[in-house]
Amino acid sequence: xxxxxxxxxxxxxxxxxxxxxxxxxxxxxxxxxxxxxxxxxxxxxxxxxxxxxxxxxxxxxxxxxxxxxxxxxxxxxxxxxxxxxxxxxxxxxxxxxxxxxxxxxxxxxxxxxxxxxxxxxxxxxxxxxxxxxxxxxxxxxxxxxxxxxxxxxxxxxxxxxxxxxxxxxxxxxxxxxxxxxxxxxxxxxxxxxxxxxxxxxxxxxxxxxxxxxxxxxxxxxxxxxxxxxxxxxxxxxxxxxxxxxxxxxxxxxxxxxxxxxxxxxxxxxxxxxxxxxxxxxxxxxxxxxxxxxxxxxxxxxxxxxxxxxxxxxxxxxxxxxxxxxxxxxxxxxxxxxxxxxxxxxxxxxxxxxxxxxxxxxxxxxxxxxxxxxxxxxxxxxxxxxxxxxxxx
Amino acid sequence: xxxxxxxxxxxxxxxxxxxxxxxxxxxxxxxxxxxxxxxxxxxxxxxxxxxxxxxxxxxxxxxxxxxxxxxxxxxxxxxxxxxxxxxxxxxxxxxxxxxxxxxxxxxxxxxxxxxxxxxxxxxxxxxxxxxxxxxxxxxxxxxxxxxxxxxxxxxxxxxxxxxxxxxxxxxxxxxxxxxxxxxxxxxxxxxxxxxxxxxxxxxxxxxxxxxxxxxxxxxxxxxxxxxxxxxxxxxxxxxxxxxxxxxxxxxxxxxxxxxxxxxxxxxxxxxxxxxxxxxxxxxxxxx
Numbered sequence: 001x002x003x004x005x006x007x008x009x010x011x012x013x014x015x016x017x018x019x020x021x022x023x024x025x026x027x028x029x030x031x032x033x034x035x036x037x038x039x040x041x042x043x044x045x046x047x048x049x050x051x052x053x054x055x056x057x058x059x060x061x062x063x064x065x066x067x068x069x070x071x072x073x074x075x076x077x078x079x080x081x082x083x084x085x086x087x088x089x090x091x092x093x094x095x096x097x098x099x100x101x102x103x104x105x106x107x108x109x110x111x112x113x114x115x116x117x118x119x120x121x122x123x124x125x126x127x128x129x130x131x132x133x134x135x136x137x138x139x140x141x142x143x144x145x146x147x148x149x150x151x152x153x154x155x156x157x158x159x160x161x162x163x164x165x166x167x168x169x170x171x172x173x174x175x176x177x178x179x180x181x182x183x184x185x186x187x188x189x190x191x192x193x194x195x196x197x198x199x200x201x202x203x204x205x206x207x208x209x210x211x212x213x214x215x216x217x218x219x220x221x222x223x224x225x226x227x228x229x230x231x232x233x234x235x236x237x238x239x240x241x242x243x244x245x246x247x248x249x250x251x252x253x254x255x256x257x258x259x260x261x262x263x264x265x266x267x268x269x270x271x272x273x274x275x276x277x278x279x280x281x282x283x284x285x286x287x288x289x290x291x292x293x294x295x296x297x298x299x300x301x302x303x304x305x306x307x308x309x310x311x312x313x314x315x316x317x318x319x320x321x322x323x324x325x326x327x328x329x330x331x332x333x334x335x336x337x338x339x340x341x342x343x344x345x346x347x348x349x350x351x352x353x354x355x356x357x358x359x360x361x362x363x364x365x366x367x368x369x370x371x372x373x374x375x376x377x378x379x380x381x382x383x384x385x386x387x388x389x390x391x392x
Numbered sequence: 393x394x395x396x397x398x399x400x401x402x403x404x405x406x407x408x409x410x411x412x413x414x415x416x417x418x419x420x421x422x423x424x425x426x427x428x429x430x431x432x433x434x435x436x437x438x439x440x441x442x443x444x445x446x447x448x449x450x451x452x453x454x455x456x457x458x459x460x461x462x463x464x465x466x467x468x469x470x471x472x473x474x475x476x477x478x479x480x481x482x483x484x485x486x487x488x489x490x491x492x493x494x495x496x497x498x499x500x501x502x503x504x505x506x507x508x509x510x511x512x513x514x515x516x517x518x519x520x521x522x523x524x525x526x527x528x529x530x531x532x533x534x535x536x537x538x539x540x541x542x543x544x545x546x547x548x549x550x551x552x553x554x555x556x557x558x559x560x561x562x563x564x565x566x567x568x569x570x571x572x573x574x575x576x577x578x579x580x581x582x583x584x585x586x587x588x589x590x591x592x593x594x595x596x597x598x599x600x601x602x603x604x605x606x607x608x609x610x611x612x613x614x615x616x617x618x619x620x621x622x623x624x625x626x627x628x629x630x631x632x633x634x635x636x637x638x639x640x641x642x643x644x645x646x647x648x649x650x651x652x653x654x655x656x657x658x659x660x661x662x663x664x665x666x667x668x669x670x671x672x673x674x675x676x677x678x679x
Contacts, residue, residue: 042509043504043509043606043607044509044511044606044608045511045604045606047509047510047511048510048511051509051510085509087608181653207651207652208652209652210652212608212611212612213612213652214603214604214609214612215408215603217404217408217533217644218401218404218405218408218643218644218645218647218648218652218655219647219648219651219652221397221400221401221404221644221648222647222648222649222651225394225397225648238511239511239604239606242511242513242604243603243604250521250528250529250530250533251400251528252528267510267511270513271511271513271604273516
């Protein structure tokens with residue numbers, strides 16, 4: 001009996017190890033294959049960011065591969081995504097990046113999540129890996145990280161939307177913020193509140209929560225007692241924002257919500273209820289109207305994955321940037337690609353994009369392009385304005 | 393802090409405390425009888441919520457029916473766990489503990505391929521807002537309180553007024569003596585597993601329309617349940633009730649006044665101080 005039990009236990013543990021170790025979603029590597037690592041939350045509350053990012057990368061690469069691949073120095077290369085799920089857990093984010101660099105031997109990476117990217121900063125610098133993160137964290141874009149090219153507009157760029165709010169909605173004066181309690185949340189809120197206070201807004205509450213929290217009632221009670229006109233949920237993932245909005249509405253909050261990071265409002269509405277999300281302002285999530293390039297992308301994306309996800313529009317940036325950089329560099333050397341990225345202009349789905357921001361960050365490692373902002377109208381994220389970045 | 397805010401905070405604390413009690417009840421019942429800490433409790437809470445997601449949210453079964461179905465199915469699962477894990481190791485505490493941790497990881501890992509990677513949500517069951525002493529609270533949160541009361545009273549009656557409950561109490565006091573008196577220890581243990589799992593499922597089923605669902609959703613409630621049963625006294629049902637109410641109020645009032653982190657810290661400080669003066673917790677006894 002005892003032997004049978006231990007055999008059962010061993011089998012179960014083996015299954016768990018096999019499941020938890022898992023395997024990357026990729027095809028067999030070959031000499032003429034360029035592997036790009038993706039470390040992203042593919043499960044959990046932040047999965048609405050991670051899944052469309054991985055899918056967007058795969059789709060862009062598949063389209064390049066179907067046209068014969070990339071011609072680098074007279075040799076044809078196919079592109080391949082090697083993706084791991086870090087669940088937006090920092091320890092898992094470090095483990096996945098280590099594995100991508102040491103085991104999968106990738107030289108180019110995307111990391112989704114500021115806290116995760118920040119935790120991997122030294123490791124990627126030491127390994128000399130080119131990183132195109134979708135991540136908010138203080139100091140990530142900096143001259144000391146020459147191989148890190150932030151591929152999504154960050155709070156120093158997107159905060160410019162507040163100017164538009166000030167102009168169009170002068171009745172909004174008191175702001176409350178609620179964000180994750182990590183590098184991503186701290187920096188996002190720091191930048192946003194510095195910007196809004198310069199514009200004359202009063203920050204009446206600034207709250208942080210641990211990722212994974214589900215009951216926001218006590219923290220909301222404290223926050224809403226300050227009677228804010230608008231609540232910023234910057235840097236919070238869709239799953240958490242859905243609960244925040246639902247519970248805030250239950251507590252009687254009637255004002256607007258704003259997220260100048262990126263947020264899938266359809267996921268939020270699914271949790272909070274469609275009516276509760278009405279009027280919300282978001283950056284980087286547009287359901288209508290879509291320009292021709294995005295309409296075409298939508299068709300291709302829907303054909304491949306069966307379901308449209310508007311987050312994929314902006315989260316395809318690392319793929320477009322990488323292809324542009326490697327084409328210009330005509331080299332597989334991450335340093336040469338990095339040099340090329342600082343001057344190359346390329347097309348993303350919103351039009352012309354490039355890396356700039358030297359006047360703010362001290363280096364041209366921040367993507368800049370005309371940023372789309374939406375308002376949820378009748379349940380649909382409707383683009384209301386496209387704003388140029390505030391710095392070069 | 394205004395009186396209205398304090399009152400609102402206390403009502404939210406009561407609702408929070410009720411959810412904590414539901415989670416802690418099954419955990420403390422199983423510890424009291426078998427001296428095992430059921431790490432699977434959080435995973436069972438999650439499974440209870442997903443039964444609601446599929447039964448009520450996807451297939452359109454009535455919520456009440458799905459609620460009892462969740463308790464029944466996961467109660468049977470508790471029986472199976474007792475038969476396949478607890479009984480083969482003759483109730484060995486360490487072996488059971490390791491096996492239950494492994495089972496938790498297995499269930500959570502399987503959750504992603506089975507339930508999907510995106511968070512799920514369940515439509516609201518109890519709509520509307522109620523005003524208590526002028527303080528607004530949603531109907532679905534308010535419903536937690538009577539359901540918790542019904543389950544607590546039901547468990548009390550089961551343990552104190554039924555033959556099976558008497559057998560459970562006998563095993564809790566002295567397993568060997570109970571066996572010598574003709575109590576079928578295996579059956580009663582299986583029943584304790586079943587009831588413990590059913591209570592965790594009830595808690596998950598009740599929370600499903602309020603929160604979002606994902607395979608890891610049981611981890612935080614499990615942590616709270618551990619705090620409560622230590623606070624109330626390991627194995628004590630009244631302790632779990634009082635512990636849940638105290639922790640609910642700390643989490644709500646302190647978080648409202650000082651913020652979430654001080655509330656989290658204070659709950660541990662409170663426990664440390666209590667254990668310094670009363671190591672067995674509020675209602676616990678020496679094991």
